[in-house]
Amino acid sequence: MNVLLTGGAGYIGSHVLRSLVAKGHNCVIYDSLVKGHAEAVTGGKLEVADVSDGVSLSLSFRKNSIDVVVHLAAYIDSNESMIHPREYFQNNTLNGLTLLNSMRECGVNRLIYSSTAAVYGRPTKPLIEESDCLLPVNPYGMSKMYLEYMLRMYAERYGLGAISLRYFNAGGAHPSGDIGEDHLPETHLIPLILRTALGEQEVVTIYGDDYDTPDGTCIRDFIHVCDLAEAHVRAIDAIEAGKVKVFNLGNGQGCSVKQVMGVCQKVIGRSIPFEVSPRRRGDPPQLVASFAKAERELGWRRRYSDLKTIVSHAWSWHKRHPHGYETEERIVERVKEELVVRKKGE
Numbered sequence: 001m002n003v004l005l006t007g008g009a010g011y012i013g014s015h016v017l018r019s020l021v022a023k024g025h026n027c028v029i030y031d032s033l034v035k036g037h038a039e040a041v042t043g044g045k046l047e048v049a050d051v052s053d054g055v056s057l058s059l060s061f062r063k064n065s066i067d068v069v070v071h072l073a074a075y076i077d078s079n080e081s082m083i084h085p086r087e088y089f090q091n092n093t094l095n096g097l098t099l100l101n102s103m104r105e106c107g108v109n110r111l112i113y114s115s116t117a118a119v120y121g122r123p124t125k126p127l128i129e130e131s132d133c134l135l136p137v138n139p140y141g142m143s144k145m146y147l148e149y150m151l152r153m154y155a156e157r158y159g160l161g162a163i164s165l166r167y168f169n170a171g172g173a174h175p176s177g178d179i180g181e182d183h184l185p186e187t188h189l190i191p192l193i194l195r196t197a198l199g200e201q202e203v204v205t206i207y208g209d210d211y212d213t214p215d216g217t218c219i220r221d222f223i224h225v226c227d228l229a230e231a232h233v234r235a236i237d238a239i240e241a242g243k244v245k246v247f248n249l250g251n252g253q254g255c256s257v258k259q260v261m262g263v264c265q266k267v268i269g270r271s272i273p274f275e276v277s278p279r280r281r282g283d284p285p286q287l288v289a290s291f292a293k294a295e296r297e298l299g300w301r302r303r304y305s306d307l308k309t310i311v312s313h314a315w316s317w318h319k320r321h322p323h324g325y326e327t328e329e330r331i332v333e334r335v336k337e338e339l340v341v342r343k344k345g346e
Contacts (some may be wrong), residue, residue, distance in 0.1 A: 001236065004028045004066045006051050006099065007073030008044070009036030011181045012114065012170055012225060016070060017043055018179070019229040025236075028064045030057070031073070039325040040179050051095040057102035068110035068236055071099060074144070077187050078118055079280045081140035092143035093150075100154055110239045111151070111162040112232055117221070117250070117287045119145040119166060127290040130166070130246045138282030151244045161239040168221040168250035168289045170228050172310040173317035180317030181225075182324030189257060190222075190311060193264045194318040197272050204272060206257050208279030211286075217257035219286040221250040224304035224313070234298040247298065250289025251305050260307070267311045 003020055007013045008029035013036065020027050027044030030051070038046060045064075049056040051073045060066070074092045075081070081088040103109065118141030119134045136142045154160040171190045173180030181191050196204045209216040231249050238245065255263075265272055294300045304310060 001067045002026045002028070002065050003068050003070060003236070004030055004060060004064065005044075005070045005072060006030050007036060007114070008070070009033060009038060009041050009046065010072060011040075011183065012167070012228060013072040014040035014042070014179045015174060015225045015229040016072065016232045017041065018174065019226070019233050020070075023233050028060060028066065030060055035183070037182060037325040040182075042179060051099055052091075054098045054102045057099060058106050061102065061106035061108050066106075066108050068112065068239065069099070069103060069108060070112045070114070070232055071096065072114040074114065076116075076140065078138045078140040078282050079187070081138050081143070082280075082282045085139035088139045088143045089146075092140070093146045096147040097150060100150060100160070103160075104154070104158055109158070109160050109241065110236075111160060112235050112239070113147065113151060113162060113164045115148060115164045115166045115246075116141060116144050117166055117168045117248070117289065119148065120287065122284045123287065126286075127252065127288055128248065129290045130248055130293055137284060140282075148244075148246075155242050155244045159242045160244075161241040162244045163235045163239055164244060164246045165231060165235060166246065166248050166289075167228060168223050168248070168287060170225045171222045172224040172226065172304060172313040174226060175313055175316075177313075177316040177320050180314065180321065182321070184324075189220075189260055190264065190314050191318065193261060193272055194268075194315055197264070197268050197270070198318060198322050200322065202273070204261065204274040206261075206274055206276045207283065209258075209276045210279070213256055213285055215256050215258045218283060219254035219256050219288065221252070221254050221288040222260070222307055222310055223250050223289075224302070224310050227302045227304055230303075231294060231298060231300050234300050238298055245297070247294040248289040248291050249294060249300075250291050251302065252289055252291055254286060254288040255307055260311075263307050263311050264315075267308060267315055
C-alpha cells in the first residue's frame, strides 16, 4: 500500500515509518522539517513541504498514487499552546482541514489521525475510555478535538474512512538505538531527565507537587513509541469507508513525575538533581488510558509495557546521541550557545 506520512520525520513519525516499511508498505514522508529531522527518515521517500500547502499535498497524492494518509504533523506542547493558541489552531486544526480537502480533491479517502489524550481534559475516573466526554483544558487538546469533529463530518458527508488514535505519553526509542526523541526545545519528561543526567542541562524542573495524587505530582500513562507505531500498522487494515473509529493507546497504568524520576535514576545508576516550580496552566493531574478497545478490535499487543524498559531504550538513544540528530547546522548553533554561556561565566 502507498502511505503518505505527514510529520513522518518527527519522533513518533519516524518510528511509525520504520514499522510500516517493515510490513512492506511504500512510504512517502511529507514533512516541513521545522520540527522533524531528515536523519530520522530511515526508509521511504522524503518530500520537504508543509501541510498548509494544499497544492503540494495534492501533487504528492497524485504522483505517488497514495492510498492512505497517516497524519502526524502537529504542534504538541500543551503549555506552549496556552501562550500561543493561534499557532496551535492554525497548525493543528486549519492545516488539518487543508489536508482533508486535498485528500477529497484527489480521491484519497483513508486516514489515520494522530490524536491525543489531551482531548479528555480532566477525567473523573481512573481509566479513560474512548466514550468519555471530550472536555480539553488547553488549546492543544482543543485543536486536536476540533479536527476529530471534522473527520466525523467528512465521513458522514463524503465517505471518508478514518481512525483516530488518541496517544497518551509516548516514550522510549527504537531498541536499535539509531532513532529516538529529539525536540527543540525539549519539553517531555523522560528526555529532560536523561539530558540532565548527561549534563545537557543543570536540573529537572517538576511543575507542581501539590496535586491530589499520592506524591503530589502529575500522573501520566507512558507508552513505548514502538508499541505506538505498531498500532498504526494494524489500524490501516481496520479503516472502513464512511466511519470514524477511535482508539486509546496507553499502558493502562499511571506513573507520577517523581516515580518516573526514580525509575530513570535506577536505570542510570545515580541521582539526578531536580527542583519544584509552580504548576503549569492546562496540566490535568492524571491521565491514564483504558486500551481494551484497541486490543479487542485491532488485535494490538504491547511488547514494552514496563517503564524501566521504556526508559532503558530512551537512555540507549540519548547516550549515543547526546545532542540529538547532530547536523552541521545544529553543531554550529550549539557551539555558539556554549560560547555565550562561557562568556557570561567569565
